Each structure stands twice: as C-alpha cells, then as structure tokens.
Amino acid sequence: MAQNPYLLAADNSPALLPLLRENPSLASGQDEHGYSLVHAAASYNHLDLLRALIQEFNVDVNLKDEDGETALFVVETVDAAKCLVEELGADIHIRGDDGVTPREKIEVEADFPEVAEYLAGIETERSASSSAAAATNGSIETAEMPPVPEGLAVSVGSMDQTADVPEEVDPEFKRRIEELAGREDFHTPEGQAELRRLVEEAVLGEGLADERSAKMCSSNESSHSSATAVALRALNSTNTPLVRRRWMDGIVCDPPYGVREGLKVLGCRDPEKTPNVIVAGEKYQLPFSFLFVDFFYIAPKKPYSFLAMLDDILEFATQMLVDEGRLSFWMPTANDEDQELNAPTHPCLEIVSVCVQPFNRWSRRLITYRRMPDSQVDQEKLSLHKRAKHEGVTADELNPFRERYFKGFKKEEA
Template sequence: MSAPQPNVFLLAADSPNRLIPVLREDPSLASAQDEHGYSLMHAAASYNHLDLLRTLVNELHVDVDLKDEDNETALYAAETMECAKVLVEELHADITVRGDDGKTAREKIEEDGDFPEVAVYLRIKELEGDGALVNGVPPPIANGTNGGRAPPPLPEGVSVNIGTMVPEEEGEVVDPEFRRRIEELAQREDFEGEGGQNALRELITEAIRGEAGHDRDVRRRTS
C-alpha cells in the first residue's frame, strides 16, 4: 500500500525544505493550484520562502506569473522587500500584471497599506521601467537637493500614515532600525515639508538597496 501523498500546500507553509525533495520526485506537483487558483508560488511568496520560490521557477520551471482565480500572481502575496526583489530581479516577475480589479501588485499592496516597503520598492521598479530612474537613482535636476538629484516619489498615503504604517498587531515586522529612523523623521517639525519628505524618500531608497538594515524577523501572516 503506497503512502498517502503529502499536502504540498501545508508543506509550502511550514516545511519548505521537506517539500522541495517531494517536488523533485514528482515535478507535476510544482504547478499545483487549489480550487481558488492558489499555488505553491503564492504560498512561497506569502511565507517568504525564497529558496522554494527559486526552486519552483529555476529548477521546476513553474511560471513566475502563475495566476490565481483573481488573476493575481505571487507578487501580490509578497510581504517583504526581500521576497519582492527575488521575484522581480532574480525571477523576472512581471510588475505590470493587473488582476481582475484592474490593479497591479504595487497598487493592491499600496491600497491595503500593510507592507509599505514592498509598495515603495515596486514603485521604484516602475520608475526604472519608465526611464525615470538611472541605476536606481533619479536623474540630476537643477537646484535640487541630495547632490542635485530628486528623490523618487512615495506611494500615496505613506507620508500621511507614517506613524501607523507598521501595525504589529497585523503581523508585519519591519527592520527595527528602519522603523526607528522613520519614527524619528515623523517627529520632525518639517516632516510634511520638502526637507522631511526628502529625508524620508532617501531612507526608503537606502532600505531598497539593502543599506538601512540587515536582520529581519519575518512572521507568517495571521489571517
């Protein structure tokens, strides 16, 4: 009597290192989707299992833009900047995909307001794609700050909600140093002015380049 087939979605959430050998033994499971189109790609992105993402796409040839029933890809499920960077820069996920509601991953994440780092990162990738950034930096402008360079724009709502944009009770964890510096900026008298907003944009750009902090505690989503 053969052993029962393991639940690949549970393994994707809790035991990605156990799942990878299972998928190598039966590669047909790699593109599995449940009744809602939820795939191992979506699960790996949601739980920040980056090695599993890489294995699915690079070794098992799963479509990085595999869509669920709402036509949303794994990028919509990314909850950390590291995951978004792996999907976009290593695995070449399409940031222009729009779900059934007409929103891109960046627009959806920005609207939800739960993972501002991811939204800002995707916005900067959009600007790079539009030619608005050169090597990740805005082009020089006359009489500008920061060495004559204009900082990239933030997603709508980030500056307004900066004091509450990292709600611990909702399960999101941002690098502590990054959060501390954001909170310090929020206390500046000129925070809503040009100087404060320039400083905020520069800080987020540092985070996107991996300069604002290194160690991160990633929690599983609670919902």
C-alpha cells in the first residue's frame, strides 16, 4: 500500500525522506486543498524536515494553498517562524485571499501571540532598515519590476500629486443621507437596511442595486415559478443574522472536517485582549463627503470543537426547520468500530437514514434527520438536553477525527 506523505510529515516519520528521494516530485505535491508537505512541516514544527524540503528538494518556501496562504500562516512556534523567515527566506508580506498577512492572521486569531509578536518585530526591523537606507541614499529606491509575462503590455506612469481632488459632492446622495440620518428610526434594523442600500448604490452606481435585485427576482421566478426569492448568503450558523423561527423545509450542508487547519468560529477567546473588530483597511469615502465606511475588517475567531460544531448544526436545524423538515450533512469517522464517532443526536430530531461512503481507513456518513413535531418530542429529554461542552486548546484536542486522521487511525496500545 502506498504511503501517505502527509501522514508521514505529520508524524515526522523517518520513512518520509527516503520516499521523497525515490520520488522527488512528491516533495512539492499538494492535496485537493493545496495543503503541502511544507505546510505540514511548519505547522507541526518539524524544522529539519522543513529545511530539507526547501534546501534539498527545492520546494518553494512561499507555496500557497487554496486560500492563498503559505506555510508561514500556519506556524505555531517562534522557532518555526524564525526558520521560515530568517533561514529559508519566506515572504512576510504575502497576503492570503482574505487580504491579510501571516502576522495579521495570527494576531487576530490570538492562538500564538508570541509568533505574532515575533513577526511584528521583523516587520518593524525591516521597515526601519529600509527607511535608513533611503535616508542614506537621499532617495527612496524603486524596487525592480518583475519581467512582464509574454503577451501582456504594461504602461507605467505617475500621478500629479499637486492636482486637487474634486470636492464636488453629489447633491442627491447628500440630501438622501442627511434625510436618513435625521430620521428617528435611523438606528433601527429598517434604518440600517436603508443605509446599506444607499452605500451599495454609492459604490456600485446609482440604481444598480435595484437593477440587480430585479434580475435576481426575475431569474428566481422563471426557474421556480415563484415570486418568493431568498438570496444566497454565506453566514455563520452559530452567529446567524437569520430570524430564529421555523420556516425552512430543508438544510443540506457539508461542514468542514478541520483536518488541514483547525476549526475556527467567530468570536473572541479572550474578549479583554482581543477587540471585537480589528480594522485592516483604509476608510473609503462615499460620494457624500462626510460619510466614511470601513469595507475591510477582520472579525476575530476562536478555536472551535468539531463535536461542538455538529451540536450547533443540530441546534440550528431544530430552531429553523418546519415540522417534518429535513437536515442532511456529511460526518467523517474512522472505519474501525473502536474509533468510530457516534452520530450526534437532539431530542427534536430523529435520524431517518445513514449512507456510508468508505475510503481507505476512514469513511464519511451522509446523515439525514427529520424535525419532529413538538407533539412527538419527549419534553423531559428536551428539558434535560444541554449543549455539550468540549474542552481543549489545540486543534487535535478539539477535533478527535483530526487527531486520529494524522495518527493513521492506529489503535492505541493498552
């Protein structure tokens, strides 16, 4: 049976390097999520393996996963960060798809503050060195531009810094925003919804919000012969903006397994140390001169238990599904009965089907529940039902499936 290099990397197995020397292409390989051996070695603090991957097998130290994140985003120790930055030349300024650098991400998540502090110090030190060099030379040197890809043309110019920025304010937008700000219901949900609408029109162009809304409704009506349109939303079910009432017929989801990266949920692990919102962008001034809006921010996140996530999905379904409504989701588990994770339960939900998709050493189950009418719910069990509290700090402690996955689902010796 072929050995899994990612499991070998997680365990820092002595069998990995011989395997890579026999098959050098494996060293720079990535799984379906872009996870690489470099990410694994950095995350698990296997520094000798990390050095070998970069120096012996010439793997790109800035190799990115599907989220545009390099290994520096997943380090958990200062030693690993130093190895990547000072020895192997990792770029500390790379931004992932969410627009943040490794230091910004680690700082916000607050799991490894010493790593964030180290990266902040490196940024300050390099910034000071650049400023000193510029002062010595009497000018700021322009970084050499990379070669232009074949088939592309680039025109370089400069802006006139003395040109005046137009101060003209759209009088119609100014009138509408002043009128809205003076209303008594400005701070109500209705008032804030109207404010968001004005902001959208300002950014997208006058009237575009109405046009887009009309197109969505028209498309929905033609597809489903219904005038009722519910827009697609990406949201957090534990901090949902949806009204908590039973109106959904069905919920289908494929929750993250938390294998490649530990699970996170919106919130502060330590509210006194981490603010609720950390701004990570400049304010954008709308066409009316006195209103500024922050379009870029990072909501803080805290470690999330895999089992707690499943409990939260069931609780969310209980509050949102109509009688006989259905909830279906995938749940991973080990094939070995001794290591199998039990399907989560809730007094208001009944399991109606379980479909199994087996893999090598693990499988996943498609579990479907029905929302029982309140008349069928055991009220005594419901009153005693409490959301399980899952203790732990590290990704493995909070996720038994992840821990067993990286151990190859080996049975623990008695």
